[in-house]
Amino acid sequence: MSQITVRQMNFDFPEQIEKYWYGNSPFKTHFFNSITLLFPDGEQFMLRTVKRQLKHIDNPQLKQEASAFVGQEAQHAVQHEKFWQNLRQHGYEFDSYLRFLRFVLFNLCETRLSIKFKLAMIAGVEHFTNVIAELTLKEELFAEADPKLKELFEWHSAEEIEHKTVAYDVLQNVTKSYPIRLLGILMAYTFVLGFVNLGLIMMLYQDKKLLNIRVWQEMIQFFFTKEKFVLKVFLHSLEYLRTNFHPSQRDNLFLAKKVTG
Numbered sequence: 234m235s236q237i238t239v240r241q242m243n244f245d246f247p248e249q250i251e252k253y254w255y256g257n258s259p260f261k262t263h264f265f266n267s268i269t270l271l272f273p274d275g276e277q278f279m280l281r282t283v284k285r286q287l288k289h290i291d292n293p294q295l296k297q298e299a300s301a302f303v304g305q306e307a308q309h310a311v312q313h314e315k316f317w318q319n320l321r322q323h324g325y326e327f328d329s330y331l332r333f334l335r336f337v338l339f340n341l342c343e344t345r346l347s348i349k350f351k352l353a354m355i356a357g358v359e360h361f362t363n364v365i366a367e368l369t370l371k372e373e374l375f376a377e378a379d380p381k382l383k384e385l386f387e388w389h390s391a392e393e394i395e396h397k398t399v400a401y402d403v404l405q406n407v408t409k410s411y412p413i414r415l416l417g418i419l420m421a422y423t424f425v426l427g428f429v430n431l432g433l434i435m436m437l438y439q440d441k442k443l444l445n446i447r448v449w450q451e452m453i454q455f456f457f458t459k460e461k462f463v464l465k466v467f468l469h470s471l472e473y474l475r476t477n478f479h480p481s482q483r484d485n486l487f488l489a490k491k492v493t494g
């Protein structure tokens with residue numbers, strides 16, 4: 234039986250949430266705002282691809298897990314999108330960004346890539362989210378954040394860890410090719426890093442903070458010297474390159490259980 238639980242959440246984000254909701258830091262706030270702009274459409278792409286694949290999965294356990302994956306990602310998309318309203322209230326405009334994102338996701342990736350490459354890319358994205366989810370929970374990354382956003386990101390992180398094996402196993406069910414898996418993670422990291430940075434620059438620019446020295450200092454601290462976010466993500470990501478890699482090899486489910494109870 235599947236150990237993955239689809240939880241129907243009902244987040245609401247009051248208007249009073251601070252503009253710089255992450256420890257009064259414009260950099261960290263916009264970094265995670267950018268991730269929040271990317272999630273809903275990214276997750277739609279992933280869940281639609283896996284949903285279409287369900288009928289080709291013979292293993293009943295994997296089929297059940299894959300349909301729970303679809304349910305969890307749908308919840309993530311809906312709950313993160315609710316925060317867009319708060320961003321709009323602060324005057325940010327991201328319709329053009331979304332148009333570009335949707336063009337790349339739905340007009341290029343979804344329609345042009347073969348199912349093998351789509352699944353390889355999704356398995357790669359899922360490795361990325363698992364790496365970030367573990368970091369979020371292990372290091373209590375959101376300790377300084379607004380409690381509602383902390384709850385949103387920690388719940389999402391817990392479910393990412395919970396379903397970390399699914400996309401990988403669905404890919405393996407279609408192809409066990411190492412080069413395809415490798416190309417998939419390269420596409421995934423290029424796509425995610427590209428859009429997260431694009432969103433970050435867009436938000437900082439609209440906030441007139443792009444050339445602010447304090448913002449760049451925060452960036453260097455968060456990425457490289459204090460939290461060492463980029464270094465940790467990079468090192469952990471390398472696991473995926475092992476030929477005998479499987480997402481279950483890393484022991485982090487206990488972190489998810491601490492959140493979900």
Ligand SMILES: [Fe+2]
Nearest residue numbers: 276306309393
């Ligand atoms: Fe998700």
Ligand SMILES: [Fe+2]
Nearest residue numbers: 306359362393
């Ligand atoms: Fe996921």
